[in-house]
Amino acid sequence: MAMTLAEKILAKASGNSEVSPGDIVMAKVETAMVHDITGPLSVNTLKKEGISKVWDNEKIVIPFDHQIPADSINAAENHILMRNFVKEQNIKHFYDIREGVCHQVLPEKGHIVPGTVVVGADSHTCTYGAFGAFATGIGSTDMAAAFATGELWFKVPETLYFNITGELKPEVMSKDVILSIIGMVGADGATYKAAQFAGNTVDNMTIASRMTMSNMAIEMGGKAGLIAPDDKTINYVKNAMEANNTAKPFELVLGDKNAEFEEKFEIDVSNLEPVMACPHNVDNVKAVREVAGTPIDQVFIGSCTNGRLEDLRAALNVIEKHGGISKDIRVVVTPASRSIMLEAIDEGLIKKFYQYGCVVTNPSCSACMGALYGLLGPGEVGIATSNRNFRGREGSLESDVYLASPITAAACAVKGEIVDPRDL
Template identity: 45%
Template sequence: MGQTITEKILARHSGRDEVRPGDIVMCRVDLAMANDVTAPAAADAFARMDVATVWDRSKIALVASHFAPAKDIASANLMTRMRSFALEHDIEHLFEVGRGGIEHILLPEEALTLPGDVVIGADSHSCTYGALGCFSTGVGSTDLAAVMATGEIWLRVPESLRVVYSGAPPPWIVGKDLILSVIAAIGDDGARYMAMEHTGDTLGYLSMDSRLTLTNMAIEAGAKSGIIAPDQTTFDYVSSRQAAVGRHRDWPTLASDSDAAYASEVRIDAASLEPMVARPSLPSRAVPVGEIEPVRVDQVFIGSCTNARIEDLRIAAHVLGDERIAPHVRLMVIPATQRVWQQANAEGLLDLFAGAGASVSTPTCGACLGAHMGVLGPDEVCVSTSNRNYVGRMGHPSAQVYLANPAVAMASAVAGAVAHPAEIRPDAPNLVPELVVG
């Protein structure tokens, strides 16, 4: 019997010819990541492990993202603890404010996550990197400390869930709508412990930006990882990023065998999709935007590791055009990384947003997790391009969060209520997916 791409990667990293779902294997890790929330506890656990130093200073990335720029003295202390650990162990990849951004968009830009890798991140959205064809999963701080100490992690080889997308996506449909459709179909734990493998001819229409959204939200269905086998889009993206940052490493081209075994399969007819909106307070409560009841909106957030790449900002700008933000709406636009910010600035997008009455900020995870930069008050309603609409996620427990793609989010900001982008702009944008800034 054949193997899935996930099984092949885990076999190669555990010195075996093949592995099967349920096997527990010790895997070699290619990159370990932590952020300002998870790195301090990881540093503490590392100190208790009684090892002299980290296994490989070039394979650890520490990113100031969640409470960055420091929102108060306590969060400044977290970043100090992360920075001290980085200095003590001479960590090569420490990304400070102004030179980084949200890790899940930053590390692919930096060519630090490559196809075929095993990537372990102390953040649940570490499944994002799987869009490049690597095995990538989230863990807590102590697990991450163990990786930093030994270069290895124990993993239970996951069953794979195959998602098959068919057809050309209609106008306005991007990765966000596809993954919300999947989560609505299988539920919030429908892929629990599994590798969610995205396949089908629809992927050929998706930019790397859109694909990263697909794998980003694997965790919202409980999956261990999300993955897309490398193709020409992957090759072009990885090559251009390696050239841009001058960081080169060979990588294998792996794919699932035609007779690989899957625990289950989900089919999504992409050609018939409408933009999707997830009602509060679970991502699985996603329905076509046309089915959403009239909802007056207080805040719109375009940002997060899910939808704050350059493609997302271009889509939002296209919808906005020369309209203005509705007077009662606060629009927060937070580009994901320093590069995305610079690119959007060079294209005039940030000026466009600001001129229309939006707040445009420096990269941070902040608003997505109700940490800072746009925390919601009691009973406020927000349309967000992020990934979670749980109770209290973005602020007060009574606040209501609707998840949507950037076009729906911007249309809602202009309309002042949840809206289909075609209500604001009849034509969908022609997407140019490449990131130009080096």
């Protein structure tokens, strides 16, 4: 029986020779992640159930990223709870407030490998699908079960296959591609389905750009967002494991060529133009030129979607090319990880952002979660390179958030209003 990539990974993890969509399987978890927001509930559930020892202290990864440094007494108490848990269980892979966003840190540190099941108590865990893993977000109480047993049940999902072809124009990024797909499919168009991205456009993308694609699979309801592993994947994973002494064997898993998909989409991006997700839904996608001229108050460049080095470079290139940012707006820049921050410092990017009047924050979730930096007030409009624009996501319920690529966001920062980067 021919199987898709998602089906083959779940079959392998559950010890079955084959599985079909709709099957219920008990799969072994390779990596389990909680952070400072979701971890306390998982830990308290374990204690409530009388479970004194986790299944494997080397397969649990705990980064702090949402409220770092602690921005309230409650956050500080959560940090203390989690630090105590780490010590009690001798968790080997704990990253305190210094490392950055979980979805960037785990791959960087070599914790994500192809062909495995990865669970995280955070919806954007699907980011790791860019490495050929079946990665999905789960609830904190489900995570407690995974912590206790190392296994979790899954319903094998149908797969939507997106064959993406063509060469992207200079002003267009993978963020424009995934936003366009979400606009086409809808916010619930892939509910509990695996979204698989393929085609020569994806083949030519960097790992960072692929991570942007997989990251936003959840924004169309996807259970996972997968990209088949290739040489780029293997090189990234091996280098990350070697650099962090996290080496472990892994097996490449590829879908069968004659596998059946619930639906297959043929998408030519050769003529794709810059797009935005407009308030207040991620699938409210329009060409930037349709909303050009809208006044803005703030631009946020960062998050687990677009806070990587190539994103910072792309944004700064636009700002430099056009002589700086508008004096009438605020620009918040947040690298996704400490590693990225250090590279950006070495390249001189951080100094230049400051020279142009941007505010650069420590690596964290920052403005994306509406709790740390860069909150929008009532009536304000923000452009963000993050992944959600629901009401209140970045501050006031009466503010508006538009989602865009780093290139488009930087162009808006230059202009002081929404503008297509081609029209600067």
